[in-house]
Amino acid sequence: MAGIGFTLRKIVGRSYMSYALQAAFTGVFIVAGPWILSIINLTIITASPDIEGGLENLYGPLVYGFAFFFLGNAPLHYLFTRVSADLVYIRQERQVMGALLVFLVPVGLLGLVIALGILRFADPSGSIFDPTFRLGFLLFALGLNGSWLVLIVVSLLRWYVRLLGAFLVSMAMSIGLIFLLGQQPSIGQLMLVYGISNFLLTLALVGLCLWEYPPKMVFDLENRIRETLTQFWRLILTGWFYAAGLWSEKILYWIAYGEPQGRTRVYLFAPYDFAVYLGNLTLIAGMVYFVIYAETNFSIYLRKFLSALDHRPYTDIQASMVRLKRTVFSEIRTITLVQGIMVAILLGVTAYLTRLFPQLVPSIWIMNLGIVFFQVVLICILNFLFYVNQFRKAFGCAVFFFLGTCTLTILELFFRSAYIPTLPLGTGAILGSAISVALGLVLLEKSFSHLDRLLYVHRN
Numbered sequence: 001m002a003g004i005g006f007t008l009r010k011i012v013g014r015s016y017m018s019y020a021l022q023a024a025f026t027g028v029f030i031v032a033g034p035w036i037l038s039i040i041n042l043t044i045i046t047a048s049p050d051i052e053g054g055l056e057n058l059y060g061p062l063v064y065g066f067a068f069f070f071l072g073n074a075p076l077h078y079l080f081t082r083v084s085a086d087l088v089y090i091r092q093e094r095q096v097m098g099a100l101l102v103f104l105v106p107v108g109l110l111g112l113v114i115a116l117g118i119l120r121f122a123d124p125s126g127s128i129f130d131p132t133f134r135l136g137f138l139l140f141a142l143g144l145n146g147s148w149l150v151l152i153v154v155s156l157l158r159w160y161v162r163l164l165g166a167f168l169v170s171m172a173m174s175i176g177l178i179f180l181l182g183q184q185p186s187i188g189q190l191m192l193v194y195g196i197s198n199f200l201l202t203l204a205l206v207g208l209c210l211w212e213y214p215p216k217m218v219f220d221l222e223n224r225i226r227e228t229l230t231q232f233w234r235l236i237l238t239g240w241f242y243a244a245g246l247w248s249e250k251i252l253y254w255i256a257y258g259e260p261q262g263r264t265r266v267y268l269f270a271p272y273d274f275a276v277y278l279g280n281l282t283l284i285a286g287m288v289y290f291v292i293y294a295e296t297n298f299s300i301y302l303r304k305f306l307s308a309l310d311h312r313p314y315t316d317i318q319a320s321m322v323r324l325k326r327t328v329f330s331e332i333r334t335i336t337l338v339q340g341i342m343v344a345i346l347l348g349v350t351a352y353l354t355r356l357f358p359q360l361v362p363s364i365w366i367m368n369l370g371i372v373f374f375q376v377v378l379i380c381i382l383n384f385l386f387y388v389n390q391f392r393k394a395f396g397c398a399v400f401f402f403l404g405t406c407t408l409t410i411l412e413l414f415f416r417s418a419y420i421p422t423l424p425l426g427t428g429a430i431l432g433s434a435i436s437v438a439l440g441l442v443l444l445e446k447s448f449s450h451l452d453r454l455l456y457v458h459r460n
Contacts, residue, residue, distance in 0.1 A: 055187070055262075056261040056262035056264075057128055057129075057187055057261065057262035057263060057264055058133075058187040058190060058191060059261060059268075060122060060261030060262065060264050060266030060268055061118050061119065061122050061129075061137060061264070061266060062140075062194075063266075063268055063273060063277075064118045064121075064122070064266055065114075065115065065118060065137070065140065065141065065144070066144075067247050067250070067251070068114050068117075068118065069111055069114055069115075069141065069144055069145050069148075070148075070243050070246075070247070071240070071243050071244060071247060072110055072111070072114050073107050073110055073111065073145055073148065073149075074239040074240045074242075074243040075236045075237065075239055075240050076103065076106060076107050076110070076149075077107075077148060077149060077152065077239060078235055078236045078238065078239035078240075079103075079225065079228060079229070079236050080099065080100075080103045080149060080152060081152050082228050082232050082235060082236070083099055083221075083224050083225060083228055084096045084099055084100070084152065084153055086224065086228075087099065087218070092216075092218075093213045094213045094214060094215060094216035095215075095216050095217070095218045096153055096213070097153070097209055097210055097213045097214070097215035097216070098215040098216050098217045098218050098221075099218050099221060100149070100150065100153055100206070100209065100215070101215055102218075102221060103149060104146055104149060104150075104206070107145050107146065107149050108141075108142050108145060108146060110145070111141040111142060111144070111145035111146075112138060112141055112142065114141065115137055115138055115140070115141035116138075118137075119134060119137060121265060121266075122264040122265055122266045123264060123265075124265070128262070128263050128264060129187075129188070130186075130188045131188075132186070132188030132189060132191070132192050133187055133188035133191045133192070135192060135195070136188065136190075136191035136192035136193070136194060136195035136196070137191055137195060138195070139192070139195030139196055139198065139199040140191070140194055140195035140198050140199070142198075142199055142202070143195065143197075143198025143199035143200070143201060143202045144198050144202075146199075146202035146206070147198065147201060147202045147205060150202060150205045150206055150209060151205070153209060154205065154208075154209070166201060166204040166205060166208065167201065169204070170197050170198075170200060170201035170204065171197075173197060173200070177193040177196070177197070232391060234391040234392055234394070234395035235386065235391050235394070235395070237395060237398075238382065238386075238391070238394050238395045238398040239398075241395070241398035241399050241401065241402045242378075242379065242382065242398045242401060242402075244402045245398065245401040245402040245405050245432070245433075245436075246375065248402060248405045248406045248409065248429075249405055249406075249409040249426065249428055249429040249432075250269075250272065250273065250276060252406070252409050252410065252413065253269040253272050253409075253425070254267050254268060254269055255267075256269075256413050257269045257272075270359065271359065271361045271364055271425075272364055272425055272426075274357070274359050274360060275360060275361060275364040275365045275367075275368045276368055278353075278357070278360065278365075279365065279368035279369055279371075279372050280372060282339075282342050282343065282346060282369060282372050282373075283339075283372050283375070283376050285338050285339055285341070285342040286335050286338055286339035286342070286376035286377070286380070287376060287379075289334065289335055289338045290331075290335060290380050290383075293331070293334070294331035294332075294334070294335060294380065295383075297327055297331060298324075298327060298328060298331060298384065298387065301320075301323055301324045301327045302324060302387065302388075304320055304323070304324075305317075305320040305321055305323075305324045308320040321448065324448075325448040328384050328444065328448075329444075331380075332377065332380060332381065332384075332441075335376065335377060335380050336377055339372075339373050339376050339377065340373065343369045343370070343372075343373050346369055347366065347369065350362055350365060350366065353365070363424055363425070364424075364425050364426065367424050367425060367426030367427070367429075367430060368426060370426075370430045371426055371429045371430045371433055374430065374433035374434050374436070374437050375433050377437050378397075378401065378433060378436050378437050378440055381397070381437065381440035381441065381444055382394045382397060382398065382440065384444060385397070385440070385443065385444060385447065388447055388448075390443070390444075390447045393443040393444075393446075393447060394443075396443070397436060397439055397440045397443055400435075400436055400439055401432060401433070401436035404431075404432040404435055404436060405428060405429050405432030405433065405436075406432075407428075407432075408427070408428035408429070408431050408432045409428030409429060409432070410428070411428060412425075412427045412428035413428075
């Protein structure tokens with residue numbers, strides 16, 4: 001997303017506060033637009049006094065949707081990221097949009113298959129969800145999976161105000177439709193509104209992309225995909241293992257502590273799930289900084305280093321590499337500070353949040369703030385490893401994150417049941433995330449010891 005970062009950084013650099021706010025709000029919606037839209041919609045739905053069909057029957061499939069859509073399509077997201085990055089590098093933005101249209105098909109189809117599987121699992125008899133609910137859930141699947149994919153290429157757009165407007169209009173439309181349903185909406189009607197808002201948002205984002213860059217078909221797309229799968233399979237699997245690491249302890253808690261939601265076969269652990277859903281909003285702070293500042297600073301010094309690698313003597317190459325390394329670790333420290341400040345602020349208002357949301361358990365909330373803190377730092381480290389072509393190291397770190405989080409969470413469940421029932425929920429996840437961050441920093445440090453030789457060989 002360095003492209004959007006450069007533009008947003010220019011906006012921030014202007015003297016008027018309105019420009020800084022514009023950049024901040026745009027960055028927020030780029031990083032977490034679909035998630036924020038979901039939070040607002042679900043908050044309004046939850047506040048409805050009477051819901052025909054039971055809120056639990058609605059909430060369960062949605063949570064499973066977020067989890068398994070993300071897990072199922074993560075490899076395709078990373079594959080598209082790599083293909084589109086190569087096309088952007090040779091200034092073929094219109095071909096990027098052509099590739100986007102192609103990738104939307106398998107991403108959408110896989111989303112529909114997963115959605116149908118969730119509906120079948122949750123309601124095998126077909127007696128809970130009416131056709132309106134099923135249609136809404138399928139639209140939700142298409143919209144959410146499509147928006148995650150199209151957000152990869154929005155960095156090519158220059159219409160950031162229009163992009164922000166698309167999110168705001170989608171929110172306003174969904175909120176308005178929910179209120180128009182009246183005092184006692186059915187879960188089918190609510191699901192249909194939710195699905196329509198997500199689907200129309202994705203259509204709006206795709207429309208903005210295609211308006212600015214009319215698509216041009218990539219004639220060698222099949223060869224590009226085959227070469228990407230051959231050369232960068234670790235990059236693609238890294239995406240899946242990172243996604244699996246994010247959801248691993250949640251799924252294990254569903255198995256160990258979950259309770260059925262309404263009349264469905266969906267099992268959730270509500271105290272933990274609510275804290276996770278709310279806590280994930282805290283990643284916005286670190287990720288917005290990463291998009292606007294960290295990525296752009298890194299890109300500037302990486303270009304200088306690559307230029308020195310091609311045209312300067314060895315001493316200049318070494319000096320440029322030292323500056324690049326100093327920039328990377330400086331940005332990681334700043335991201336840690338930014339995310340840490342966000343965590344500290346939210347810790348300070350925990351008492352207020354527990355009054356506002358009675359279902360929020362303070363101990364789980366505090367642990368989740370720590371988990372998200374380390375996961376934000378980890379994804380930034382993995383991105384820096386990607387940027388310097390250290391795919392093997394990034395892959396190993398992501399695998400360790402997944403296996404470590406799973407193993408430590410299983411040990412946590414064992415000790416809670418056998419020896420320490422008061423062991424805080426999330427202990428395994430926070431330890432797994434923290435150790436993975438430490439491993440990532442070690443691997444990143446080692447990468448710079450011979451980065452000049454690695455990149456020279458890769459470029460030649």
